[in-house]
Amino acid sequence: MQRNGLIFRLLGVFLLLLSFHPGDISASTIEPPREFQEPPICRGESPRLDDEDDEDFGDEPDDGSIPSAPFWTVSAKGRLDIERIHIGPVPVGNSVEFRCQASGHPLPSITWLKNGKRITEPDVLSRMRLRPEHWYIVIRNITHSDRGNYTCLVRNRYGVLCHTYYLSTEDAHPRLTLEEGLPANQTVVVGSDAEFTCKAYSTRLLFMQWLKHNEVNGSKFGPDGYPYITILKTTNKTFDVLHLHNVTAEDAGEYSCYAGEKTNFAFRSAWLTVLPKEPLVQSDTEDLASGFNVLRDLLDRRLLSLERRLSELEKHVFGAKNRHN
The missing domain is CATH 2.60.40.10 (Immunoglobulins)
Structure with missing residues (x-):
């Protein structure tokens, strides 16, 4: 927990430096x-x-x-x-x-x-x-x-x-906080859409940012101790939704909502899991129809065979009768 707290503080300082103009x-x-x-x-x-x-x-x-x-x-x-x-x-x-x-x-x-x-x-x-x-x-x-x-x-x-x-x-003011449980983890299939929601409680919010955490050579942090991140979106609203369209496997990973005031910030992460598309599977109705067609074809072939045998039998009976007469 102590290490996570230090990481969040480093991230907060880094983002404040990026955000202020x-x-x-x-x-x-x-x-x-x-x-x-x-x-x-x-x-x-x-x-x-x-x-x-x-x-x-x-x-x-x-x-x-x-x-x-x-x-x-x-x-x-x-x-x-x-x-x-x-x-x-x-x-x-x-x-x-x-x-x-x-x-x-x-x-x-x-x-x-x-x-x-x-x-x-x-x-x-x-x-x-x-x-x-x-x-x-x-x-x-x-x-x-x-x-x-x-x-x-x-x-x-x-x-x-x-x-x-x-x-x-x-005068002191209520500390900036984020809605509990937001953003929430998401699981989607390749090619579909995903969205993360964040809500901040603040009387003087300066900005809200959506971040994507990256890895470089297997590490999430650079030599300077700051995290590798991509700023996806910045707004001054206290409520915002991050939309991800037509996601791919590369979109999977950690996303963060980061909100900042003059003197403090709040930060919470969620994970996006992207599943591969499953192979097309026939429904039970399709399976039943396919089986019925196979059975019908089999019966048709059997009936055709019986018709041929009956025809040959008729010819044999009529031939024997004629010879007897």
């Missing part, structure tokens, strides 16, 4: 409000934060590498070059992650700020998971008081990098 609320760029400014250290107006003494960045690198100021890694550069990223609105009670992956020589440190100040609130800290070595922070069980600007401050003795995420929140 520029301009979606969960990844949209917005202008910073006028009342917000990044801290002076990010604007180059101060060498340190307001609440800290001189920062000790350690000794010069002695591994032969060329010293350099911090820089965003390749995987993060395209995203973090945007001025600011809006995350949300995230429903109360959920979790959110901010990531600022960077490098430099020496390796820089990372500090997280909220609205320009180092995060010190005990309530927030108790719900946070800081992973400096992985360059991210997770805030669990979000409340409305968590909305605001979150800035990662990345620095070493040669420079400073900053990036700000804006988090907005909203």
